[in-house]
Amino acid sequence: MSRLDAGELAIRLGRRAEAVCRNYLSNGRREGHYWLVGDVNNTPGRSMYVRLTGPETGKGAAGKWTDAAVPDAHGDLLDVIAASIGRSDFRSIAAEARRFLSLPDPDPPEGAESDRTPAPSGSPEAARRLLAISQPIRGTLAETYLRSRGITALHDLGSLHFHPGCYYRPEGSRVTRTLPAMVAAVTDLTSTVTGAHRTWLPADGAWKPGIEIPRRAMGGLLGNGVRFGRLGAVMAGGEGIETVLSVRSGLPRMPMIAALSAAHLAAIAFPAELRRLYVVRDRDPAGNRARDSLISSATAVGIEAVDLTPRGGDFNDDLRDGGLDALLALLRDQLHPDDAGRFLGG
Structure with a gap:
C-alpha cells in the first residue's frame, strides 16, 4: 500500500476519533476536546492525550496524539491500533483499521493465491x-x-x-x-x-x-x-x-x-x-x-x-x-x- 492509503485511513479514523479511543483506549476518558489515557498501550493514566477535534491533516489534526511522559512520543490512530493488536506490519494494522471502519480491502496483497497453500501444522507460519x-x-x-x-x-x-x-x-x-x-x-x-x-x-x-x-x-x-x-x-x-x-x-x-x-x-x-x-x-x-x-x-x-x-x-x-x-x-x-x-x- 502507498503512503496515501495510510494517510486516508488516518483521516477516516480521525473523523471518528472518539469512537476509536473508546474502543482501543478504553481505560481513558474524554476531557474537553481530548481523550486522556496513560499511554498508547491503554494503560490507565493521563499523560497521553488524543485530539478529538481539529482539521483532517496537519498540525492539530483530529486523531493525533502525544505522550507527555515519553520524549518524542507522538503519532496517529493507526499507531494506537498497532499497539492494540500487537502487530507492526502495515497490512495487519490497515486490515484492523478497515474492520473498525467497516471498509473493504480495495487492494488484496500480491501473492494472495499462495496464501491458500496450507502452512505446516503447528508451525510458526x-x-x-x-x-x-x-x-x-x-x-x-x-x-x-x-x-x-x-x-x-x-x-x-x-x-x-x-x-x-x-x-x-x-x-x-x-x-x-x-x-x-x-x-x-x-x-x-x-x-x-x-x-x-x-x-x-x-x-x-x-x-x-x-x-x-x-x-x-x-x-x-x-x-x-x-x-x-x-x-x-x-x-x-x-x-x-x-x-x-x-x-x-x-x-x-x-x-x-x-x-x-x-x-x-x-x-x-x-x-x-x-x-x-x-x-x-x-x-x-x-x-x-x-x-x-x-x-x-x-x-x-x-x-x-x-x-x-x-x-x-x-x-x-x-x-x-x-x-x-x-x-x-x-x-x-x-x-x-x-x-x-x-x-x-x-
Whole structure:
C-alpha cells in the first residue's frame, strides 16, 4: 500500500476519533476536546492525550496524539491500533483499521493465491495465519472468560485475540470440532511472532471452578512467550496467561511474560535492559524447579531475581479466593522496596 492509503485511513479514523479511543483506549476518558489515557498501550493514566477535534491533516489534526511522559512520543490512530493488536506490519494494522471502519480491502496483497497453500501444522507460519484471522478480545467471550477468573488487568492486551471457531480435536479423537478460543501471540525479544497459544472456551465464556479448560501451543516457544507491556529494566515472568494476568491485576504497570509451561519459564530469554526479574511461580514441584533454574540463569548474568510465591496453588487461586485487596497485600510483602510505589496498584 502507498503512503496515501495510510494517510486516508488516518483521516477516516480521525473523523471518528472518539469512537476509536473508546474502543482501543478504553481505560481513558474524554476531557474537553481530548481523550486522556496513560499511554498508547491503554494503560490507565493521563499523560497521553488524543485530539478529538481539529482539521483532517496537519498540525492539530483530529486523531493525533502525544505522550507527555515519553520524549518524542507522538503519532496517529493507526499507531494506537498497532499497539492494540500487537502487530507492526502495515497490512495487519490497515486490515484492523478497515474492520473498525467497516471498509473493504480495495487492494488484496500480491501473492494472495499462495496464501491458500496450507502452512505446516503447528508451525510458526500456521500460528501467524491463525492470529491474522483472529480479532481483538474486547467485547468477546475471551474477555468474559478472563473476567470470570477475577482478572481486572485488561490493558496492554494486544497479544491476546479471539477466534469464534478455532479447530479443536480432543486427545485420542479423530473428530475435529470448531470452538471459540482465546488465541495468544507468542513473540521473541524483537516482537516477531514465533507461535500461538490456544485456550478453548465454554460457549458462554464463563469459567467455572473444577472445569478443565483445554489448551495447546504451537510454533517456536523456547525462550519466547506471551508478552504484556513494554520491555524494561524490571519485569515478571510466569507460566500461565491467567496466572500472569492475575499478578498484573495487582501490578498493572509492570511488564510481564507468560512462558506457557514450567519448562519454558525456566528458559525465557532476557532483554538486554533487564536488571530485576520477578519469578511468578506455581506452588508445585514443576514450579519450584522452574523457579530455581530461572533464578540461577538470571543471577549468572547479573540480573537480580526475586521470587513471587502464591498463598494457594497459583496466583489466580489467590485472586479468586481472597480478592484483589488480599492479592495486593501478598505482593506488597514480596516486592523490592523500589518497586512497590512504582508498580503496585490499588
